[in-house]
Ligand SMILES: Cc1cc2nc3c(=O)[nH]c(=O)nc-3n(C[C@H](O)[C@H](O)[C@H](O)COP(=O)(O)OP(=O)(O)OC[C@H]3O[C@@H](n4cnc5c(N)ncnc54)[C@H](O)[C@@H]3O)c2cc1C
């Protein structure tokens with residue numbers, strides 16, 4: 001049986017109270033929302049916090065509402081509720097699909113949006129027991145000084161595997177961060193950096209409290225789609241997580257579009273689609289977008305299965321995401 005090291009627990013009921021705990025503990029605490037990522041990681045000895053601050057009792061984190069120009073979702077809303085909420089299904093259906101593709105039903109009922117966006121990066125050489133990691137030799141991300149994925153590498157390339165980030169990045173989402181000085185908003189891309197050992201720009205004294213997704217402009221037809229490569233559709237982490245958002249003008253030409261491929265390295269990969277703006281979204285353009293994405297993505301041995309095969313799959317899953325967006329499932 002895997003045992004956790006002892007730690008103190010705190011159960012704040014307000015954001016201010018939670019922030020105060022984090023301030024007092026100055027980097028020695030871990031936040032716990034649904035715990036579906038944190039608890040296995042504690043059991044594997046990947047974190048050794050002095051305290052765990054459970055934020056599941058904070059009512060202000062479980063709001064989901066519509067404003068004039070956006071949908072705002074509290075960080076504590078579960079993935080199950082996001083996947084089935086009428087406002088999400090109406091305004092951001094791609095997010096509902098992505099949330100519904102995370103893990104399995106029990107985990108989606110516990111797992112939260114904030115926990116998903118702040119999910120620890122994953123690697124075959126990291127998400128293992130202490131015994132396993134010690135036997136192989138520890139690595140840069142925890143307790144060691146080498147990388148087993150990139151020989152001679154000086155930076156960890158463990159993979160982001162959070163499916164809602166894939167879709168929210170396509171949708172130009174922003175996140176609200178709270179600390180002792182109060183709330184501030186940042187664009188979602190600014191939450192991530194390319195160091196797999198520590199891929200969030202959040203400080204240990206900060207909490208992600210809300211996500212804001214702007215509604216589509218009135219003069220465009222928005223298409224959003226998600227597709228995911230994984231072994232078992234019922235539960236597994238992504239081997240590729242692909243999200244696409246395409247805004248079409250009346251004449252069916254692309255006004256703007258975004259494409260994200262996730263589960264590659266420490267940061268979700270944005271594929272720039274500006275060269276396709278102004279073109280009609282026909283088969284030729286779809287093939288060109290898929291080929292461009294495949295060229296730009298370099299899967300590694302950080303997660304399971306052959307990287308060359310996963311690279312081949314990039315174009316397949318980009319086409320599937322676009323087909324899902326356009327309602328022409330392939
Ligand atoms: C078998 C299995 C399969 C899984 N498959 C997938 C999958 O396919 N796709 C996927 O995306 N995930 C998957 N997961 C991971 C996980 O279940 C989800 O990502 C879930 O959304 C995590 O949310 P949580 O609330 O449980 O996070 P927690 O475990 O509570 O927290 C995760 C991390 O985020 C931090 N955190 C939590 N909330 C906040 C906040 N508000 N502000 C700042 N930091 C915060 C925590 O400190 C911790 O480091 C899987 C997990 C398991 C066990």
Ligand code: SF4
Pocket residue numbers: 122123124125126139140141142146147148149150155156157158196197302
């Ligand atoms: S990418 Fe390298 S350093 Fe990072 S967890 Fe994997 S083996 Fe460790």
